[in-house]
Amino acid sequence: MRTLLASILLLLTAPLCAQVIAIRAGTIIDPVHGSGAKDQVILVENGKIKSIGAGLAIPAGAQVLDLSHEWVTPGLIDAHTHMTLTEIKDAPFESYYLNQSSTLRGLHGLHNVMQALQAGFTALRDVGNSAEWAMSDVRRAIDSGWFAGPTIIDSGKIIAPFGGQSLGIPPRQGPIWQFEYIDADSPAEIRKAVRTNIYYGAGVIKLVADNSAYHYSVDEIRAAVDEAHRAGLPVAVHCYTVDAADNAIEAGVDSIEHGFELTDAQLKRMKEKGIFLVGTDFPQAHLEIVGTSGGLLPEPAVLAPIIIDRLKRAHRIGVRMAFGSDTTIDMPGRTRADLMLDYLAVWRAAGIPPADILRAMTVDAAELLRINKDRGSIAVGLSADLVATPGNPLDDIENLRRIDFVMKDGKIVRRP
């Protein structure tokens, strides 16, 4: 009888005693200092990093993971994704409004974020083009524990001047862009649009400042910044042109997205004000598929070197940067994550050192996403979002393509 009672008690108490996972790490990479600490042990308990050190005692009963021949880094972050969107080559931007429901878009987004997690992206900032808040539902599904996915910060609908990013839709068709944009054309309308997205759970506010003949003014962008910051959210602004970027910088946004034409003077002001550049630095092969975005962008062969030059200048000036891919295409035989990692080649072409690239993909991106108190670094007390690769990313950043171990919130997603 006593044995039975003891067994029942053991069963009842077992879930309360969380198992410790001990990771034997060959090298832990510190992207901030571009250094590595060799032969470390990381103890993980209840999803958090409990302790780190060389020669730490491994508690009895701990699950031991041998990564002693691997390089361990914080989980990767992409600060500019559109996981529910796939552009259709040579078709109008709006084609997928007609062909794909919000449900299908959401399921496609879920498929893409799961692939991204497998590849080592443990957090994503998804900045709109997600139908009727489909990405917000992907986030809810993951937060509910139905799927073991990455941390998702999503923007809800993109806020833009009348017309969203659609040009020349005939009046007869109606405002079909409202499927995934909120028209907002004054500070008051922008405040309402920001509140609408906050209501639906947005973790970032996304504005498109200049996809039409009428650009957002400083006052309009300032209204978004004021309203978003009051709720603790950052503001990300899509800017292709110099004028729009001037207004966004003046209004004190948190990040400029794209910013292909940013001048040195603008980059210096961004540095002074602590505004991040999320450069979405497209490889030319991707631009060939996206095209000129309805005439808004130069030809791929012209734009690709402009992007490399701007990335080089931004790094030289010392602007804070977060890695953002803006991948919206599919390619046969390749995952969305493979395509996101294609952007590494552009950063290499701009001569950015591997440690700085890794920093833009981890600790700095976490700061922009406002999750840095919990993620983006390997430190005691933070969530255990870790990846490992059999090659040193500080020697060759392309080793991030070889990630073979992924841990998300202390749970093993993938192991060698």
Ligand SMILES: [Zn+2]
């Ligand atoms: Zn984008």
